[in-house]
Amino acid sequence: MRSRRILVTGLSTYWGGRLAQELEADPEVEAIVGVDTKEPTRALERTEFVRVGAQHALLRRIVQAAEIETVVDTRLAVDSGFGSSRQIHENNVLGTMNILAACSGSAREPSPVRKVIFKSSAHYYGAERDDPAFFTERMQRPHAPRTRIEADVVEAERAVAAFAERQPDLTVSVLRFVNGLGPGLATSHSALFDLPFVPAILGFDPRYQFIYADDIVGTLMHAVRVDLDGIFNVAGDGVLALSEVAGGLGKPFAPLLPPVGTGIAIQALRRIGLNVPDEMRQQLRFGRAVDNRKLKGSGYALRYTSREAVARYAEHLRVKQITRGDEEPYRYEREVEDFLRYSPSVRNRPSAPPERRRARR
């Protein structure tokens, strides 16, 4: 069934913002509501933004009032380099719980929600010595989570799985994304790749997979358009060694971190402003790859392989060197947005997607 009324959580994250832009371009989507704790970071034409508290406690009222059919939850934080661990934990665990609660109805008040799309992360699998070379959706991590983020992701997914079991007539998609790359997508890994060299741990050349930003949005849109029931790994084809990534970026591969006492070296790096979070340290040591065949089998054609994602990102970095991020950053101003959407004086209301955007697709 096609969804016409969609709620996007995490609207001010890169993921939520890009997804909302893409949804706006789809004329069949009637209503897009975006919620987040912070203001949007991308220009949106007809998405309605509602600011909510970190725990998303009142979401149910929005869902009921707007008769939301599909909830796309892009809010999960999967990089402990951004935000304090308490904030992240609250967002990931309590936030997930409340969003799921908002999607489930009661006997007196059935929920309009038919589909929940949950953005998760390949951190679910962790990165360990005893891992299989390719995780499929059915596999579980060999050891209990070692880092906070991984524990959060596992806990959030457990809540989603329980929710899916309680609501068998709902479509619940869990998308486990590998490391994303793209202009504007700031992660701890992109900070690493922006350096003049690619640091690594001496004696290790971990395996990495990437998903390019367009495919991130593409997969989320795919999940909105068709019903993907269950868990799906989302990764570009191909697995690169970190040295290959360095080659693709045109930067030297620099195994500077010592294999013993890596933690101490990372502490020192933090002093000079380079943050290597725990989950990234595990990846730098052992690497990780997932099997994306289930997603491909569902009919989504990935646009970029891991290698092409790195190549595209390298192109972006070369341009960025020259422009030095001079583009005007977007600033959200509630009054302007409200004027554009609701004032009777506005003649060209961007409520229907303009031709320009439709043509681009």
Added chain:
Amino acid sequence: MRELPPASPTGAARDLLPAIEPERRVTDWGRSERVEGAFDKTLVSFLYHYWFRCEVEGIEHVPATGGALLVSNHAGALPPDGSMIGKAINEEHPRPRPLHLTVEHFFKGYPGFSMFVSKIGGVPAHPDNVQRLLHDEQQLVLVFPEGRKGSSKLYKDRYRLRRFGRGGFVEAAMRAQVPIVPVAVLGAEEAAPIFAHVNLLKRLTGLLYFPITPTFPHLGLPGMLGFLPAKFRIRFLEPIPTDEWGDEPAADKGLVQTVAEEVRARIQSELLEMVAERESVWF
């Protein structure tokens, strides 16, 4: 964990594998054409042709297409048998194919080894890895069911096969529906004999074991490569098909054990025969 996929519709599983990107020189498993090539052209080639003077029999038992599980005996402080079997297939087989060596997970966690072992074609011995290689990618995989018990055994126990684990390799072959090719290797025991183990140093270095060999540890780390020039004889035995026992033979533990024992017995008797035939360890 360790739950393997049910026999998926074969076509789908294979069709959806990532396409090969000709720009890349590293496989998705981390195997590097460049490093492997350099290693192969120098050390492996030298050992194969001049040092061990490998003699290969029964190469026709290695299938030219499709997956197959090669099962071999294992010996030596830093065992050269895996690379020699791989080289034998490259040199003697009418249609050379890459061989994937299963290695202990330990190597993935040890600096240096972690890079090198996967670059020359080592794959951690995880049942899911073996399944993907054999069934989905149709590759050749070599396993040493004796594992560490084989490579750490002392010189006095040479050519006496250790226990073959719990028959996991048979299950893997059955599930992937590929034949098992037993391989008997003569010479590795004499090439890198182990006289004793030092447990204290093993613990201090974090290695799998710390052996005393003719050249290690008194010649330092390169001493690990100090192989004696024993004559190698590699014999590929007749393949054992695994697709004639019904639909789910892997579920039958009794059958798995029987087949594992059968493979072990074949290699053991072949080895004893080869020992009887050879007149000198060195020539």
